[in-house]
Amino acid sequence: MNLLGPDLTLMLGLLAGVLCVVGLQGLSHPTTARRGNLCAMLGVGLAVVLALLHPSVQAYGWVLAGLAVGAAVGIPLARRTPLTALPQLVAMFHSLVGLAAGLVAVGMFMRHDVLDVLQTKETLEMGVGAAIGLITLTGSVLAALKLQGVVSGTPWRWVGRHWLNLGLAVGLVLMCAVFVATHSGWALALICLLALVLGVTVVAPIGGADMPVVVSMLNSYSGWAAAATGFMLEQPLLVLVGALVGVSGAILSYVMCHAMQRSFVSVILGGFGSAGTEAAAVGTTDGGKAPQLAGVEDVAYRLSEAERVIVVPGYGMAVAQAQHAVKSLMVTLGERHVEVLFAIHPVAGRMPGHMNVLLAEADIPYDMVLELDDVNPRFAEADVVLILGANDVVNPAAQTHKGSPIYGMPVLEAWHAKQVYVVKRSHRPGYAGVDNPLFTMDNCALVLGDAKDVVEKIGTALKAA
Amino acid sequence: MDASLLAWLMVVLVLGSVIGYFVVWGVTPALHTPLMAVTNAISGIVVVAAILVAGPAIVGPESCTTLACTQATGLGFWQWAARVFGFLAVALCAVNIFGGFAITARMLAMYKPRSTPAANPERKAERKA
Structure with missing residues (x-):
């Protein structure tokens, strides 16, 4: 279906983006917050309609079924989850965006690898999208499990964990380079694997009480993952909204770190409550x-x-x-x-x-x-x-x-x-x-x-x- | 203008970040949890990308025109695999969108002022006096 020309689609996409911005603006005060939520809903709804009207979309059965399944799972989940479980629910929602971005990147590769000759730019975007998305996935799942108490909230620390994380990150960058150079599916698979492991090893050493920072950080990642898919599919709306969410999460992380008088790096490296700080605490009692x-x-x-x-x-x-x-x-x-x-x-x-x-x-x-x-x-x-x-x-x-x-x-x-x-x-x-x-x-x-x-x-x- | 699409998308990314910076600093700290929930719902906009991966028709070899295409094997299989991945991504994003907006609405419905808005100016006047 191609009811709207590309120009009108772009303009309506801009409107959807503006509605999302206005929605966030509404949260500046509790009296306007509900209206803001409604605005953001309209924005995302408009974006979905525009995507359905995209000329290349033909398998409506699949797409609508996917939307229906999501609604059937999401709405009862939001209604029934007790509010005490809110932090874990939010963390779990982040993981879904991450996984979706990873699936989009791999799906794009599978389709385009057989149909066209992949360009360097496309492979780079796929590699980055898959990496950010899958780090968000496993990081968020682990954070949710820690918040739920399924996994102990105490930080897991092991010798050389910084070197392990550094090694994984360097490996990830190297594999992206290999993927861009060779366009090999195996390289993309390795990127996915490394990203999944890195998500776990980054969040594992961070303790339960530092979770506000971690949850905000993953909020930010899910935004950047959305922006990456926007680059992949050349959709400015996704880039705009992804940037909004990415910045929002980053600001929340900053606010949390500032309130704890700690640098973001020290939270992520997970140093609090270790032997050194306990020793420093001696002498403060009266x-x-x-x-x-x-x-x-x-x-x-x-x-x-x-x-x-x-x-x-x-x-x-x-x-x-x-x-x-x-x-x-x-x-x-x-x-x-x-x-x-x-x-x-x-x-x-x-x-x-x-x-x-x-x-x-x-x-x-x-x-x-x-x-x-x-x-x-x-x-x-x-x-x-x-x-x-x-x-x-x-x-x-x-x-x-x-x-x-x-x-x-x-x-x-x-x-x-x-x-x-x-x-x-x-x-x-x-x-x-x-x-x-x-x-x-x-x-x-x-x-x-x-x-x-x-x-x-x-x-x-x-x-x- | 002759700038590439990639460059334009970078423009959008940077301007979007700047807008986000100013808007989010304006959010009251009391609503930081709803902010996280609503940005989470909005990030479900990845659904647009997911629809574009799940939606395209499966192209048969007869419609192939490029060299790479005709040389490819397993043409249909990989397209179907992409469609299934796209379908899963659509469903995951939809959980986020519907669930995220619903939980935000549920939270925001709980924030109530001390008294009816009509009574508030009175109270302020009382304090001043």
């Missing part, structure tokens, strides 16, 4: 003083006297699924005319914005949830700060101890409040292996226990008070 402990009744009493309360949720809240308990505590405090705010650190959780989604799920209004810079000046006015399973993001050592591995990291200055309660499962330090001087401060007490359990008990005690 003379081995034991932290004070508090019971839920103490917390409920202080809350009943308070006027301003700030809640700091961390990964511990997500693990305990305590967000609904937090919401009902918020309602109880609201009935007592206590002002409640939520403070979120950019790296709290397992993906960018993770805590915001969990609080939104529990129906906590987004305008009560503040980011680091907005909330820090307010801690001094707070009567009680309740920290739920967060540790490194409230560590004052980041500002005071030059030798600390997290020195310089922006943190939530919870210690300025009159009273701080930290709900923790144990005394053990955060994933960075750094002692937290906050815990031994005079205005701080630990409440040991599961976040959900403790928050529910505080709520009950507060109602009785």
